[in-house]
Amino acid sequence: MFRPSLEFVQRITEATAEARHEILARVLGDLPAELSGCVATPHRTLIFRGLCSPDQIFHRRTDGNISWSTDPRDLLDTRFGLTDLDRETLWRSCRGEDAFLYPGLGPLLRPGQFVTLGPRSTHTGTYDRATPLDLPRHTPLRAYARLTYELLLEETRRCTGLGRVGILLSGGVDSATVLAALTDHGVDVTAYHMGTDDPSADESAYVRQVCRHLDVPLVTIDRVTDDEDYFPTTRDLPHPFNHVWLRTLERLADRIAADGIRFVVSGLEGDTLFGPLRYGLHDILAADVPPYEKWRMLRGLLGTRWELSRLLRSARPAYSLYADPEALAETELGSDFLVPHPDAAPEPYDLDYEPQENTLNLALWRPRGIHLGKPLGGRSLRCLAARLPDAYRLIPHAGRTIDKPVLRLAAAHRLPPDVWRHYGRTWLGSPDETWCLRHPDALDRVLGAPDARLTALGVVDPHRLGEVLADPRALRRNAENLLCSAMVELFLRDLEARCRPVSTADDRR
Known part of the structure; x- marks a missing residue:
C-alpha cells in the first residue's frame, strides 16, 4: 500500500499547478510502477499511468471544463x-x-506516461519506460531463463507480508511458474482453477499435479453450463467484456471473496512478454544469440509446418509468419452472422491497454475487495523482455513450434516435466x-x-x-x-x- 508523505503531496501539487513537467517526471518516477492516479488543482489537472498499471484514467474536455474518471460511461455527453x-x-x-x-475520450495514456490538462493547454510526457537490461552479447537461452526466475522471485517477494494469497491457476506454464516462486518464499497461497467436465478442455490433471508437487491447496470452480446461468447476473460493466468466461469468473470471484482472500495473482503478461509477437527467418538471422543456437533454430525451422516459400518471405524484416494471409486465415474465428467489413485491416494488437482486463478490475475484482496482481508484468521482467530476442520467444524443434521457451526453462527446475512441457493438447x-x-x-x-x-x-x-x-x-x-x-x-x-x-x-x- 502506497502512502505518500506530506512533502511528496506538496511537491507533486506545486509541480502540477505550475506545469513544471521536468519536475513532475522526476516526482512521478518515485511512485510504484503499478500505480495510476490523478492530481487536481484549481487551474490544472495531472493524470498519470504507471509502467505496470493496467488502469486507464479517461478524460474529456468540454467547453473549457475537464472531466476525468476510470469509468468511461461517466464522461459521455448527455446527447450520446x-x-x-x-x-x-x-x-x-x-x-x-x-x-x-x-469515441472522443483521450488520448489514452501508454504505460509510464502522464498528461497535464490546463484551461487551454495539454501536455503529454513520459516519466518511466521499460529500458532493456544491459546483458552481454550472445546471451544464451538458459541464461535468460535463470535470470527470469530470479527476477520473478524479486517480484513475488512483496507477497510475503500479505497474509493468505490466492492464485488463478490455469494449467499452463505461466501461472504455474508464478506459483512456484510464491512457494519458494513460503507464502500461504491457495490455488483456484476453473474446471470443466469436457475432456477436450480439461487441464485439471496438470493443475492437480502442480499443487501436489508444490504442496498447495486447490479449489476448483466448475464452468457454467446451464442456459439460465451462462450470462452474468449483474452487468454493471464500464466496457463490453466480449469474452466467454464472465459468469464463471463472477462465481470464482465470489468464492475467493468468501474465503477472505484480498490479494490474488495470476500468470497474466506471460504471453505478451515472453511469447511470439512476430516471428520469421529474419528474427533468427538477425538475433543476438550464440551461433550454435542460431544454427539449431534454422534447422528446426525447416521441419515445421510452414511452407518453404513462406519461410523465405519471412527473411524480410516486415514479414511475420504469424501475420501473413495464410496465418490469419488459419486463426480467424467464424463471424458469418455479422455484416461483412471486407476492407477492415487485420486486428491491431494494443499491448499497452486491454479493455477486457480493465473491465474485470473495475466490475468484478475491486467491488469484492480483491486486488489482482501480475508478477510476470513487473518492471524488472518488462526490462528483461525488452532485451529478449524475438528468436527466443519461439523455438522450432522436432517439427513443432514451442512458444515461451524462456518461461518454460525458467520453471524446469521447480515444476514436473509434464507441466512445463505441456503444449497444445487441449481444446479450450x-x-x-x-x-x-x-x-x-x-x-x-x-x-x-x-x-x-x-x-x-x-x-x-x-x-x-x-x-x-x-x-x-x-x-x-x-x-x-x-x-x-x-x-x-x-x-x-x-x-x-x-x-x-x-x-x-x-x-x-
Missing part, C-alpha cells in the same frame, strides 16, 4: 446515443477483439461450442430479439444469424464470436439505459 459508436469498432468487439469502444473452446449447440434459442433471444441493438446498428445481419443458428456446423464454427456478440448486445442495452450527463463525472472507484 448508441449511433455515436463506430460501427467497425463494434464489429471488432463482436469478433472478440480487445477494441476500445468509446470446446465447452462453449457445446453450449451453443445445445442452446441456440438462448443466443436467438439475445441477438435475434426484435429490438436487438446490434441489428439496428447494422452490425448483425438477422438473416445470416438465422442461418447460423439453424446449422450445427456453422454454430460450432461461430460459437465464440456468437457469445462475444451476445455480451456486446447485453452491454449496449445497459449502456443505453444508464447513460449519465457529463456534469456528474467524478472518480469514485
